[in-house]
Amino acid sequence: MAYDSIFKADLFAGQTIIVTGGGSGIGRCTAHELAALGAHVLLVGRKADKLKNVAAEITEDGGKADWGTCDIREEEAVTHLVSEFIRKYGPIHGLVNNAGGQYPSPLASINQKGFETVMRTNLLGGFLMAREVFNQSMSKHGGAIVNMLADMWGGMPGMGHSGAARSGMDNLTKTAAFEWGYAGVRVNAVAPGWIASSGMDTYEGAFKAVIPTLREHVPLKRIGTESEVSAAIVFLLSPAAAFISGSTLRIDGAASLGGRAWPIHKATNSHSYNGFHRAYLPDVLKDKE
Ligand SMILES: CCCCCCC/C=C/C(=O)SCCNC(=O)CCNC(=O)[C@H](O)C(C)(C)COP(=O)(O)OP(=O)(O)OC[C@H]1O[C@@H](n2cnc3c(N)ncnc32)[C@H](O)[C@@H]1OP(=O)(O)O
Numbered sequence: 001m002a003y004d005s006i007f008k009a010d011l012f013a014g015q016t017i018i019v020t021g022g023g024s025g026i027g028r029c030t031a032h033e034l035a036a037l038g039a040h041v042l043l044v045g046r047k048a049d050k051l052k053n054v055a056a057e058i059t060e061d062g063g064k065a066d067w068g069t070c071d072i073r074e075e076e077a078v079t080h081l082v083s084e085f086i087r088k089y090g091p092i093h094g095l096v097n098n099a100g101g102q103y104p105s106p107l108a109s110i111n112q113k114g115f116e117t118v119m120r121t122n123l124l125g126g127f128l129m130a131r132e133v134f135n136q137s138m139s140k141h142g143g144a145i146v147n148m149l150a151d152m153w154g155g156m157p158g159m160g161h162s163g164a165a166r167s168g169m170d171n172l173t174k175t176a177a178f179e180w181g182y183a184g185v186r187v188n189a190v191a192p193g194w195i196a197s198s199g200m201d202t203y204e205g206a207f208k209a210v211i212p213t214l215r216e217h218v219p220l221k222r223i224g225t226e227s228e229v230s231a232a233i234v235f236l237l238s239p240a241a242a243f244i245s246g247s248t249l250r251i252d253g254a255a256s257l258g259g260r261a262w263p264i265h266k267a268t269n270s271h272s273y274n275g276f277h278r279a280y281l282p283d284v285l286k287d288k289e
């Protein structure tokens, strides 16, 4: 019997997929992956030059890509962008709701404009994109949406505004999966932990200074890569995830686990803080490590 695997080189052939924030970092990487698997990708961001460059990279590699500028926080701009894409390229089969970001700041120093900016970027923008893609296209033929969150459920000092927005987006993911399932639309999310990306490179000051030490707090002992996030997004968009909807997939090297146990790891003097087992090894074995 010839087994018919889901995983094929043209997994997304015939599909048109929007990637917001496709001009850099994780979005750029995801757009490349999707195009390499046959999708026609449509890149969205505010800065035309970045989008144009990535679209050119993809077409040079033999893929299909176009782009459109839009501030995802502006309702009319989002409605117009999606209708233009549909007019030019037909139905939208996938949406990667990746655009976002924040600036690190303690809660006490966040002013109203800054709070609104981050909420509008990471929650309102994602909502508007998903609503328009659903109303104008996916409600008629199905599709898949992947929302970008960040692994901040335990609370994260300096990221209060963003954590609140991402928790909102997590809830919106579940509601959309519930409400839009009848139309064959799947809605999932990814929640990366620490990822070495072009976006992380933009941070300055105390936040930047701590980046080299972050891997110490990840059980896998390293921070992640852009392509490790893209791979999860591609999986959730693909037929391999056909019965997965309303889920949030953490991509964090297990960093979010065992928060209350870290002081114990430290106290037991396991040099990596990486688990109880080492602390309880006989001394003679510890010396050999
Ligand atoms: C265990 C795992 C943990 C998980 C950790 C997750 C870590 C996450 C990492 C990332 O997400 S990295 C990649 C994301 N990329 C970025 O964050 C890009 C850099 N950030 C930005 O560009 C902005 O922060 C933005 C909000 C995404 C976009 O801002 P926009 O250009 O629309 O607004 P601005 O005009 O710059 O600012 C408006 C308003 O916002 C306040 N504000 C902005 N920046 C700062 C700042 N550095 N300090 C204080 N306040 C700031 C401020 O009120 C601004 O108004 P004005 O003062 O300019 O009038």
Ligand SMILES: NC(=O)C1=CN([C@@H]2O[C@H](COP(=O)(O)OP(=O)(O)OC[C@H]3O[C@@H](n4cnc5c(N)ncnc54)[C@H](OP(=O)(O)O)[C@@H]3O)[C@@H](O)[C@H]2O)C=CC1
Residues within 6 Å of the ligand: 020, 021, 022, 023, 024, 025, 026, 027, 044, 045, 046, 047, 048, 050, 070, 071, 072, 073, 098, 099, 100, 101, 102, 121, 125, 148, 149, 150, 151, 191, 192, 193, 194, 195, 196, 197, 198, 199, 200
């Ligand atoms: N790197 C990490 O460790 C983590 C990242 N994330 C999230 O992953 C996503 C991608 O991040 P990453 O690739 O690292 O960083 P980048 O800063 O490279 O990517 C963010 C992208 O979002 C776009 N963008 C921002 N605001 C808007 C807006 N209002 N309208 C349209 N586009 C916008 C930017 O394009 P332009 O400048 O053209 O507007 C940019 O291309 C972000 O949501 C980020 O917060 C989550 C967890 C961890």
